Amino acid sequence: xxxxxxxxxxxxxxHEGREWLLANYLRKWVIVGVLxxxxxxxxxxxxxxxxxxxxxxxxxRLAGVHPPGPRGEGETIITPIAHRxxxxxxxxxxxxxxxxxxxxxxxxxxxxxTDAAIEAFHQRAGRIRARxxxxxxxxxxxxxxxxxxxxxxGPTAQIAAGVGSWLGERLRLSAEDxxxxxxxxxxxxxxxxxxxxxxxxxxxxxxxxxxxxxLAAIVPGFIASVIGYSIFAAWSGWEPVFGSGLGYRxxxxxxxxxxxxxxxxxxxxxxxYVRTFQQTRDLFHKLSIPPHFKPAIGGLLxxxxxxxxxxxxxxxxxxxxxxxxxxxxxxxxxTMLILAALxxxxxxxxxxxxxSGGVFAPGLFIGGMLGGGLWSMLHSHVPGMPVEAEPFVxxxxxxxxGGIAKAPIAVMLMVAEMTGEFTMIVPAxxxxxxxxxxxxxxxxxxxxxxxxxxxxxxRGEFTIPLIQTIDVGRAMQPAPSVAxxxxxxxxxQLMEARSLRVAPVVEDDRLVxxxxxxxxxxxxxxxxxxxxxxMQAPPIVTYATDSLLTALQRMTRAALGGxxxxxxxxxxRLLGFITITDVARVLDLQVNALASQPETVRAAxxxxxxxxxxxxTMSRAFDTISADATLAEAARRFSVGxxxxxxxxxxxxGLTGIVTVPDLERATTADAPDETPITEVATTNVVTxxxxxxxxxxxxxxxxxxARQLPVVSDRGDLLVPxxxxxxxxxxxxxxxxxxxxxxxxxxxxxxxxxxEIPIERLDDANGLTLAELGLPPDTVVTAVERAGRVLxxxxxxxxxxxxxxxxxxxxxxxxxxxxxxxxxGHTTATExxxxxxxxxxxxxPREVR
Numbered sequence: 001x002x003x004x005x006x007x008x009x010x011x012x013x014x015h016e017g018r019e020w021l022l023a024n025y026l027r028k029w030v031i032v033g034v035l036x037x038x039x040x041x042x043x044x045x046x047x048x049x050x051x052x053x054x055x056x057x058x059x060x061r062l063a064g065v066h067p068p069g070p071r072g073e074g075e076t077i078i079t080p081i082a083h084r085x086x087x088x089x090x091x092x093x094x095x096x097x098x099x100x101x102x103x104x105x106x107x108x109x110x111x112x113x114t115d116a117a118i119e120a121f122h123q124r125a126g127r128i129r130a131r132x133x134x135x136x137x138x139x140x141x142x143x144x145x146x147x148x149x150x151x152x153x154g155p156t157a158q159i160a161a162g163v164g165s166w167l168g169e170r171l172r173l174s175a176e177d178x179x180x181x182x183x184x185x186x187x188x189x190x191x192x193x194x195x196x197x198x199x200x201x202x203x204x205x206x207x208x209x210x211x212x213x214x215l216a217a218i219v220p221g222f223i224a225s226v227i228g229y230s231i232f233a234a235w236s237g238w239e240p241v242f243g244s245g246l247g248y249r250x251x252x253x254x255x256x257x258x259x260x261x262x263x264x265x266x267x268x269x270x271x272x273y274v275r276t277f278q279q280t281r282d283l284f285h286k287l288s289i290p291p292h293f294k295p296a297i298g299g300l301l302x303x304x305x306x307x308x309x310x311x312x313x314x315x316x317x318x319x320x321x322x323x324x325x326x327x328x329x330x331x332x333x334x335t336m337l338i339l340a341a342l343x344x345x346x347x348x349x350x351x352x353x354x355x356s357g358g359v360f361a362p363g364l365f366i367g368g369m370l371g372g373g374l375w376s377m378l379h380s381h382v383p384g385m386p387v388e389a390e391p392f393v394x395x396x397x398x399x400x401x402g403g404i405a406k407a408p409i410a411v412m413l414m415v416a417e418m419t420g421e422f423t424m425i426v427p428a429x430x431x432x433x434x435x436x437x438x439x440x441x442x443x444x445x446x447x448x449x450x451x452x453x454x455x456x457x458x459r460g461e462f463t464i465p466l467i468q469t470i471d472v473g474r475a476m477q478p479a480p481s482v483a484x485x486x487x488x489x490x491x492x493q494l495m496e497a498r499s500l501r502v503a504p505v506v507e508d509d510r511l512v513x514x515x516x517x518x519x520x521x522x523x524x525x526x527x528x529x530x531x532x533x534x535m536q537a538p539p540i541v542t543y544a545t546d547s548l549l550t551a552l553q554r555m556t557r558a559a560l561g562g563x564x565x566x567x568x569x570x571x572x573r574l575l576g577f578i579t580i581t582d583v584a585r586v587l588d589l590q591v592n593a594l595a596s597q598p599e600t601v602r603a604a605x606x607x608x609x610x611x612x613x614x615x616x617t618m619s620r621a622f623d624t625i626s627a628d629a630t631l632a633e634a635a636r637r638f639s640v641g642x643x644x645x646x647x648x649x650x651x652x653x654g655l656t657g658i659v660t661v662p663d664l665e666r667a668t669t670a671d672a673p674d675e676t677p678i679t680e681v682a683t684t685n686v687v688t689x690x691x692x693x694x695x696x697x698x699x700x701x702x703x704x705x706x707a708r709q710l711p712v713v714s715d716r717g718d719l720l721v722p723x724x725x726x727x728x729x730x731x732x733x734x735x736x737x738x739x740x741x742x743x744x745x746x747x748x749x750x751x752x753x754x755x756x757e758i759p760i761e762r763l764d765d766a767n768g769l770t771l772a773e774l775g776l777p778p779d780t781v782v783t784a785v786e787r788a789g790r791v792l793x794x795x796x797x798x799x800x801x802x803x804x805x806x807x808x809x810x811x812x813x814x815x816x817x818x819x820x821x822x823x824x825x826g827h828t829t830a831t832e833x834x835x836x837x838x839x840x841x842x843x844x845x846p847r848e849v850r
């Protein structure tokens with residue numbers, strides 16, 4: 001058809017567009033940042049309008065309550081309450097409706113959404129379910145509109161963070177970039193709805209950690225936050241939330257001591273706020289009633305309090321406006337401390353019961369009222385106090401929440417932007433710093449982690465020192481070798497028997513080259529017969545004194561699965577051989593040593609690979625070949641590339657099979673004609689992995705156990721489109737990552753943590769038993785399975801064979817119990833388990849475990 005575009009051509013164009021987008025850092029984040037900013041701005045408008053509609057419908061029409069608004073958003077006036085008796089009914093109904101929506105459609109949307117976005121960054125590789133932002137928006141609007149004490153920042157943050165996650169999936173961003181997109185969305189959403197673009201941008205970098213910054217989020221955060229703010233302010237007006245400021249000036253250094261006292265009080269009260277919220281939430285979790293109805297209970301209690309103190313209803317920004325302006329008629333100074341205490345209770349009841357809404361706005365209210373109340377208590381009795389209460393109100397807003405949110409810089413700037421009082425930055429710095437230090441590690445956002453080194457997002461960056469401290473000599477193995485005049489057939493058979501991708505070539509006890517499986521295939525295709533015609537000379541080597549990092553870097557650059565280890569002063573003297581598996585084995589022993597450190601939380605699953613998503617570890621470097629190609633074309637592609645597998649795709653880009661180097665070797669051995677269709681050689685019944693799976697689940701599929709690599713696919717209609725490869729080396733890396741995450745899983749409780757080996761001598765009672773079915777004591781971890789000289793990754797689905805040896809890690813009490821258990825079920829006759837010779841685990845010298 002004239003002007004039509006075929007699906008493959010369209011797919012190719014989309015792929016080219018994506019590659020163009022991601023090829024340049026600035027281009028990528030300008031485009032992604034603008035898109036996230038648009039979502040933040042539009043999401044802020046949607047949610048703001050939803051709250052206004054809900055407020056008018058629930059509090060306004062049903063109870064006759066019209067809370068005053070801040071100066072930048074509406075009328076700051078107080079109107080009489082028409083039906084005070086109806087307030088508890090409205091808050092109860094709102095809680096019930098919100099609970100039914102949340103716990104029926106998406107239970108993870110309960111509570112405050114900012115914490116969920118932080119958790120998505122650290123623990124979920126930046127993934128947020130698409131339905132969460134929509135459900136959060138509706139449920140939070142109902143909660144706030146019916147008078148629940150909650151803030152509007154959480155849902156807005158989740159909308160923009162959810163769009164960031166969605167963009168990451170659609171553009172196939174790396175896990176690192178998808179995480180950045182999520183946190184940028186979080187900051188842009190909050191910055192937009194509070195009209196605080198600078199503070200919102202910095203919040204994206206600061207809110208993830210207790211004592212660290214996500215520096216990579218700052219530049220994209222600036223772009224997204226400015227766009228989001230501009231869209232929302234163009235719709236709602238450019239005036240700050242609490243007006244343009246009253247022009248306070250800091251001119252009295254002697255008053256800094258009193259601002260430090262304010263920071264001290266804000267830090268202590270902030271901790272009370274957090275503890276009250278957490279304990280209330282835990283109490284509601286223990287109630288033996290369906291969670292759908294718990295927010296209604298919280299709403300009822302809030303409504304009863306609000307009958308006497310309606311200032312605690314909803315966000316309370318209008319009442320905070322009166323405090324900022326020093327309107328003691330509308331907001332009496334002596335009532336501010338009472339309102340601060342009641343707002344803590346009301347927020348704990350609203351959000352802690354499962355209601356949907358943020359905790360940022362209540363934190364500002366509590367801090368502002370606390371500042372005004374403290375001033376009213378002191379100003380007549382002590383010298384050096386500010387003449388008016390308003391500066392204490394503004395500084396208290398930022399100090400309290402900046403301390404417990406562990407984002408002092410961002411919150412302080414946001415308060416300045418919201419109030420227009422930038423001149424109060426100096427006393428705010430003192431008060432917020434004191435509150436941050438006093439509150440210690442207490443945080444309102446429980447998904448925060450101490451530093452980047454504690455986050456799975458940066459785990460690889462902080463394991464490099466370990467791999468640099470271990471030398472190759474501790475990991476190398478004896479080297480099976482071939483001779484230059486050996487036939488390629490003999491060499492290939494040796495390599496397949498030893499599961500080697502590369503073998504050293506030795507002549508007269510001298511290393512003269514290396515032969516890889518790809519080298520062998522190229523030579524066979526060209527009709528060559530002997531090793532010396534295919535080997536690489538001089539060989540790429542490593543030294544026994546090199547670090548494992550150096551060896552791995554050389555393997556990666558040369559696309560080799562192993563390297564010969566030679567003497568530094570005599571480079572033709574072969575000492576051994578090192579592969580990726582050897583590196584994993586030695587690193588694993590070192591990681592296991594960390595298990596002696598106390599840990600308060602035990603992992604939920606024993607399989608380390610259940611902690612790692614396929615997308616985190618898969619290789620995105622893969623090659624495809626058309627299903628119409630021939631054997632000769634496949635051989636040529638292998639001979640010019642470094643790939644060990646080709647994914648066979650149809651005309652629409654869908655996966656139909658996979659062909660590997662051994663497939664080609666078998667075909668050439670059988671003298672198949674060059675014109676043979678590749679589909680006759682390839683494996684067409686392909687076992688695949690999905691992007692969203694955990695590695696353990698992908699490998700647990702029937703047929704995946706012995707596969708060297710699994711194609712990773714994404715659904716596109718009825719097609720399975722390849723997006724990566726999960727190789728054995730990737731699984732080893734994933735295993736190490738998962739083992740690191742479980743490194744502290746064993747509690748020592750005062751005893752010694754040791755490593756031991758136990759032989760599996762027979763499997764008479766349960767032939768084919770898996771590790772998961774062994775039923776070992778809970779305080780033991782299987783770190784490896786040795787089989788015929790090979791080290792196997794100890795996943796739960798691994799089936800044991802007679803002759804296997806289990807490497808276990810556990811306490812000095814648990815290991816004998818594990819041995820006794822295996823003896824009792826008839827899998828070993830050993831009476832003693834000995835630690836591996838020369839091993840040092842948890843700083844304990846090798847000794848007998850009886």
